[in-house]
Amino acid sequence: MKADLRGAGVRDLGGDGPPRAGDRASLRRTNLGLVLRLLRDAGPRPRTQIAADTGLPKATITNLVAELVELGLVREGDAARDGGVGRPSRTLELDGRTVCGIGLEISADYLGLIALDLGGEVVAEHRAALDVRAEGADAVLDRAAATIRTVRRTLKARGTRLVAITVAAPGVIQRDSGVVSYAPNIDWRDVDVLGGLRARLGRICPPLQLENDAKLGAIAEYLVASAADIQDLIYVTGETGVGGGIISDGRLLRGSAGFAGEIGHMRLQPDGERCACGRRGCFETLVGLNALLDHAAAPDDPVRDATVDLEERLAELKRRADAGDPATRAALDTITEDLGLGLAALADILNPRAIVLGGYFAFFGEYLVDRVQLELSARVMAPDAGGCTVLASTLGFSAAARGGASLSLDHVYRDPAGVLSAAGR
Amino acid sequence: MKADLRGAGVRDLGGDGPPRAGDRASLRRTNLGLVLRLLRDAGPRPRTQIAADTGLPKATITNLVAELVELGLVREGDAARDGGVGRPSRTLELDGRTVCGIGLEISADYLGLIALDLGGEVVAEHRAALDVRAEGADAVLDRAAATIRTVRRTLKARGTRLVAITVAAPGVIQRDSGVVSYAPNIDWRDVDVLGGLRARLGRICPPLQLENDAKLGAIAEYLVASAADIQDLIYVTGETGVGGGIISDGRLLRGSAGFAGEIGHMRLQPDGERCACGRRGCFETLVGLNALLDHAAAPDDPVRDATVDLEERLAELKRRADAGDPATRAALDTITEDLGLGLAALADILNPRAIVLGGYFAFFGEYLVDRVQLELSARVMAPDAGGCTVLASTLGFSAAARGGASLSLDHVYRDPAGVLSAAGR
Numbered sequence: 001m002k003a004d005l006r007g008a009g010v011r012d013l014g015g016d017g018p019p020r021a022g023d024r025a026s027l028r029r030t031n032l033g034l035v036l037r038l039l040r041d042a043g044p045r046p047r048t049q050i051a052a053d054t055g056l057p058k059a060t061i062t063n064l065v066a067e068l069v070e071l072g073l074v075r076e077g078d079a080a081r082d083g084g085v086g087r088p089s090r091t092l093e094l095d096g097r098t099v100c101g102i103g104l105e106i107s108a109d110y111l112g113l114i115a116l117d118l119g120g121e122v123v124a125e126h127r128a129a130l131d132v133r134a135e136g137a138d139a140v141l142d143r144a145a146a147t148i149r150t151v152r153r154t155l156k157a158r159g160t161r162l163v164a165i166t167v168a169a170p171g172v173i174q175r176d177s178g179v180v181s182y183a184p185n186i187d188w189r190d191v192d193v194l195g196g197l198r199a200r201l202g203r204i205c206p207p208l209q210l211e212n213d214a215k216l217g218a219i220a221e222y223l224v225a226s227a228a229d230i231q232d233l234i235y236v237t238g239e240t241g242v243g244g245g246i247i248s249d250g251r252l253l254r255g256s257a258g259f260a261g262e263i264g265h266m267r268l269q270p271d272g273e274r275c276a277c278g279r280r281g282c283f284e285t286l287v288g289l290n291a292l293l294d295h296a297a298a299p300d301d302p303v304r305d306a307t308v309d310l311e312e313r314l315a316e317l318k319r320r321a322d323a324g325d326p327a328t329r330a331a332l333d334t335i336t337e338d339l340g341l342g343l344a345a346l347a348d349i350l351n352p353r354a355i356v357l358g359g360y361f362a363f364f365g366e367y368l369v370d371r372v373q374l375e376l377s378a379r380v381m382a383p384d385a386g387g388c389t390v391l392a393s394t395l396g397f398s399a400a401a402r403g404g405a406s407l408s409l410d411h412v413y414r415d416p417a418g419v420l421s422a423a424g425r
Numbered sequence: 426m427k428a429d430l431r432g433a434g435v436r437d438l439g440g441d442g443p444p445r446a447g448d449r450a451s452l453r454r455t456n457l458g459l460v461l462r463l464l465r466d467a468g469p470r471p472r473t474q475i476a477a478d479t480g481l482p483k484a485t486i487t488n489l490v491a492e493l494v495e496l497g498l499v500r501e502g503d504a505a506r507d508g509g510v511g512r513p514s515r516t517l518e519l520d521g522r523t524v525c526g527i528g529l530e531i532s533a534d535y536l537g538l539i540a541l542d543l544g545g546e547v548v549a550e551h552r553a554a555l556d557v558r559a560e561g562a563d564a565v566l567d568r569a570a571a572t573i574r575t576v577r578r579t580l581k582a583r584g585t586r587l588v589a590i591t592v593a594a595p596g597v598i599q600r601d602s603g604v605v606s607y608a609p610n611i612d613w614r615d616v617d618v619l620g621g622l623r624a625r626l627g628r629i630c631p632p633l634q635l636e637n638d639a640k641l642g643a644i645a646e647y648l649v650a651s652a653a654d655i656q657d658l659i660y661v662t663g664e665t666g667v668g669g670g671i672i673s674d675g676r677l678l679r680g681s682a683g684f685a686g687e688i689g690h691m692r693l694q695p696d697g698e699r700c701a702c703g704r705r706g707c708f709e710t711l712v713g714l715n716a717l718l719d720h721a722a723a724p725d726d727p728v729r730d731a732t733v734d735l736e737e738r739l740a741e742l743k744r745r746a747d748a749g750d751p752a753t754r755a756a757l758d759t760i761t762e763d764l765g766l767g768l769a770a771l772a773d774i775l776n777p778r779a780i781v782l783g784g785y786f787a788f789f790g791e792y793l794v795d796r797v798q799l800e801l802s803a804r805v806m807a808p809d810a811g812g813c814t815v816l817a818s819t820l821g822f823s824a825a826a827r828g829g830a831s832l833s834l835d836h837v838y839r840d841p842a843g844v845l846s847a848a849g850r
Binding site: 172182230231232244248249251253254255259260269277341345346349350351352379381382383386388 | 607655657671676679681685686687690693694704766770771775776777778806807811812813
């Protein structure tokens with residue numbers, strides 16, 4: 001019987017394995033993934049240990065490992081010092097420096113791309129300010145396709161195989177069809193993102209998938225937090241919109257149709273400001289980027305110029321806060337209180353071990369984190385905020401693209417042979 | 426390798442299996458549970474099919490089945506008509522009419538008990554009106570212990586083995602210690618429920634566990650809904666308090682410390698009514714039983730007399746609504762709107778396939794369900810309320826006790842030999 005690897009810290013990012021079938025070839029593909037995930041999550045180990053951990057026969061493991069080595073995903077390391085008698089067995093460890101996955105983020109304010117190799121190292125990165133709402137979908141997809149072409153050439157030149165691209169987009173998305181159904185902050189409705197990219201990239205198009213940006217951010221944060229054995233977290237990202245991604249017991253919570261995590265539209269004020277979604281008093285109207293800018297800056301203040309890179313504008317606001325500018329400080333006070341209110345509702349409902357603040361919230365982490373933690377302690381029903389710790393993301397605005405790249409690589413862990421044969425060995 | 430039984434509809438109620446150990450005895454106990462769950466979820470089948478479904482050798486299955494038959498959990502049924510050649514093999518099916526689990530609910534308004542056998546049939550049921558806040562914890566635990574003693578005698582007389590009792594309580598509970606930490610609606614703080622029951626029951630005390638009432642209600646509703654392949658649901662119960670239980674992808678969502686589901690204290694109105702928790706404008710102040718009563722009845726109206734059985738009082742209110750009484754109808758209109766507001770937030774966050782209304786909400790299902798569904802369609806960000814259907818519970822006020830009994834029986838499915846040896850074969 002298969003060992004329950006969850007106890008060994010195996011991560012489940014919610015991707016799909018090889019097609020289900022009862023035949024031997026399918027079982028072999030599944031087992032290749034099993035061995036690869038074991039080496040990722042439990043670390044380097046000799047063949048005998050892999051056999052013990054998976055419950056598979058030693059001879060099967062020998063064959064599986066040989067195939068993984070041939071695929072360039074595993075390599076032999078040092079001889080194991082297990083104190084046993086006989087010939088010392090060599091440990092096996094992840095390789096995969098020649099395999100990468102891409103995450104491409106379409107944000108309201110920028111276009112970002114990250115390529116990660118199987119070891120999690122960044123092999124390409126790109127970000128450009130872009131007023132997505134003003135440019136319109138066609139122009140944005142043109143830019144995205146051009147960026148992918150450039151990065152693809154770089155990867156090809158260094159012999160790296162690209163297995164998949166995961167596109168991160170805000171709002172309500174349809175994973176099956178690759179369509180952004182409704183993203184009020186960029187004013188997109190029923191935009192066929194994956195179809196549009198495929199048409200632009202043509203024959204060279206790698207496998208594409210679409211996922212909500214905050215869900216991908218949550219995956220990226222979980223890969224960081226799980227090192228501290230945090231299995232329940234909520235990633236809350238403050239950009240023009242406010243998105244949420246929920247990891248529950250080590251799994252991404254998608255909901256029945258993939259729409260879970262729309263936390264920006266909890267109504268927190270019955271007669272509050274009008275939201276981009278048409279309703280009033282949504283969480284997003286209270287703590288979204290525009291709320292901060294409205295509180296902190298006059299309409300003609302250059303920090304509100306959407307053609308300037310968002311991080312530059314936030315850096316300017318941060319300088320003002322550090323210098324004690326009353327308007328900026330008061331804006332952050334208001335954001336703190338409203339953030340505490342919304343996050344307390346989430347903590348009551350989901351009882352996360354951590355809430356990770358991303359986007360602009362992380363930028364102002366030193367002003368927000370400790371005070372939001374106090375708000376939670378005061379507002380959450382369970383004692384001591386239910387054990388929930390507020391953290392600032394350390395991934396900056398790259399979280400969604402990074403999570404997308406990880407999800408792209410997840411295919412390799414689930415079906416190494418199938419994915420790499422498609423990517424061209 | 427083990428077949429992935431989730432595809433066959435195997436339910437995971439979140440209980441614990443036998444103690445983890447790598448030895449053969451522990452593996453055998455795990456496999457007994459595996460076979461038993463397969464028969465429950467995938468239906469009667471011959472030994473050869475069980476071997477194929479579990480991936481275990483035929484000889485192992487023969488031994489495991491023999492032990493399950495001896496334990497009284499499985500019986501031989503009809504000969505299988507599988508069209509194969511040779512001796513026809515007999516199908517095996519669940520038995521378990523002589524094994525039962527108990528759920529005992531401590532509600533603000535009553536004490537309820539249900540005993541279910543392994544086939545899910547009710548073998549004992551009990552409910553009594555009780556003003557738990559007024560009586561105080563000691564008197565309530567006296568009553569609970571007396572009820573358990575009576576039911577235990579009945580079960581013993583008919584030869585039924587009791588495997589465990591799960592106690593359902595409102596508010597924030599500590600599963601590990603068996604303590605109700607904070608239940609504002611019954612004014613309990615740090616009440617050692619399991620310790621109190623053990624002291625009263627003494628030597629005859631069966632294994633006890635404590636769980637939040639709404640979580641157990643969600644388990645009971647999931648066992649109904651999963652027949653329609655609903656794997657994501659939220660159970661929302663309207664009593665004095667408003668509780669929530671979340672099933673996500675077929676699993677009970679407990680959160681990192683077991684406190685998930687505290688939906689009654691989302692702040693929906695900044696300057697609303699004072700809540701029992703000390704804050705203002707909580708969801709519970711808008712749609713809890715007292716909100717309905719406040720809207721619908723004068724302070725001296727007999728429907729507000731907590732010493733009268735809750736169902737009688739609700740039946741009277743229902744008669745008034747059916748007769749077109751303006752105050753009752755207006756009260757239900759207000760409840761409808763506020764319920765829609767809170768449930769829309771939950772649907773945005775969790776994207777459930779179904780929201781099941783329990784407690785008094787179910788009692789007024791014909792007034793609430795369709796209109797709350799409309800509110801959701803208008804308020805939820807995802808199109809068509811994200812595919813979420815509003816349903817009235819068909820389990821009435823017994824949902825928590827029923828879910829508790831199911832969770833008690835879950836131990837049998839996880840470790841049949843261990844549990845029944847403890848219960849006395």
